[in-house]
Each structure stands twice: as structure tokens, then as C-alpha cells.
Amino acid sequence: MEAQPVSLADYKSKIILINFTGIGCGTCQAAVPFLKQLKESFNSEEFELIAIESWSRKVSAIRNYSNRKELNYTILNATNEVIKQYQTGGAAPYFFIVDQERIIRKVIRGQSWIYMIQTKWLTKNIQKQ
Numbered sequence: 001m002e003a004q005p006v007s008l009a010d011y012k013s014k015i016i017l018i019n020f021t022g023i024g025c026g027t028c029q030a031a032v033p034f035l036k037q038l039k040e041s042f043n044s045e046e047f048e049l050i051a052i053e054s055w056s057r058k059v060s061a062i063r064n065y066s067n068r069k070e071l072n073y074t075i076l077n078a079t080n081e082v083i084k085q086y087q088t089g090g091a092a093p094y095f096f097i098v099d100q101e102r103i104i105r106k107v108i109r110g111q112s113w114i115y116m117i118q119t120k121w122l123t124k125n126i127q128k129q
Contacts, residue, residue, distance in 0.1 A: 006050075006076055008102050014048045015099055020078070022055035022092035023065040027111055031093060032069050039073045049073040054083055054090050 008016065019035065021028040039049045053062050053075060066075050088094045095108040 006074075008098065011048045011050075013100055014046060015097065016048045016050060018086075018096040018098060019049065019051045020054045020083075020086065020088050020092050020094040020096075021051045021075075023053055023061060024055055025092045028093045029069075032071070036070075036072050051075040052078045052082065054078040054088060054092055 017038070019028075019031070021031075023029075035049060035051070039047075051071070051073060053065075056062060057077060059077060062075060062077055065071075083090050086094070086096065091109070093110065095106075095112075096104050097106040097108075099105050
């Protein structure tokens with residue numbers, strides 16, 4: 001994990017699931033196995049999963065978390081500007097489904113990800129985009 005800016009333009013022609021997370025958030029940690037499985041379920045040329053850590057600003061803590069959880073997806077460190085732009089207020093978890101034209105198609109807040117697992121809602125909606 002390096003301190004390099006990332007842009008959605010870096011992920012052209014992909015559906016992106018952006019997950020605002022907190023490494024100290026129990027609900028966020030409970031979502032990790034689901035997110036890892038989701039990442040494996042889709043072709044990497046069509047789908048990208050990006051987690052954005054919105055609680056800790058310590059790169060070493062985020063790196064340790066990523067290694068400990070064996071994340072198979074990108075985790076980035078949020079800036080105050082990013083949190084403001086996405087209007088999360090630093091809350092976690094938040095999920096944004098972004099289509100190939102970079103339009104936010106769905107916002108899911110809090111423990112609603114449990115519903116996404118039970119109904120396979122997220123998988124179906126990513127495939128529709």
C-alpha cells in the first residue's frame with residue numbers, strides 16, 4: 001500500500017463496488033469473507049472491488065489489516081475530501097455500486113449487506129450492469 005492517488009478512471013469499463021470500511025468496525029470485518037468471495041466470483045476485467053478505509057489514517061495499520069485478513073481486493077486510505085464527496089460522514093460500512101459510465105447505481109448503508117448475501121441481490125445487480 002503506497003501513498004498514491006487513485007481515480008475511478010483507472011478502472012475503465014468495469015463495474016466497481018466501493019466499500020467504505022473501518023478496520024475497527026465489527027460489521028465491516030464480518031463482511032470480509034463475503035467480499036472476498038464476491039471478488040472471486042467475477043471476471044477481473046469486468047468487476048473491481050475497492051475498500052476505502054475511512055476510520056484509520058495509519059498506512060501501517062491498514063497494511064497489517066489487509067495482510068491479516070488476506071484481502072484479495074484493493075484497500076485504500078480515505079482522505080477527508082473523499083469522505084465528503086461520497087457523503088458518508090466517515091460512517092461504515094457503506095457500499096456504492098458504480099457502473100461503467102461512473103454513475104452510482106446503488107448505495108447500501110450499514111448491515112444491509114447481510115440482505116445482499118441472503119438474497120444474492122448484489123450479485124444479480126452487478127451482473128445486470
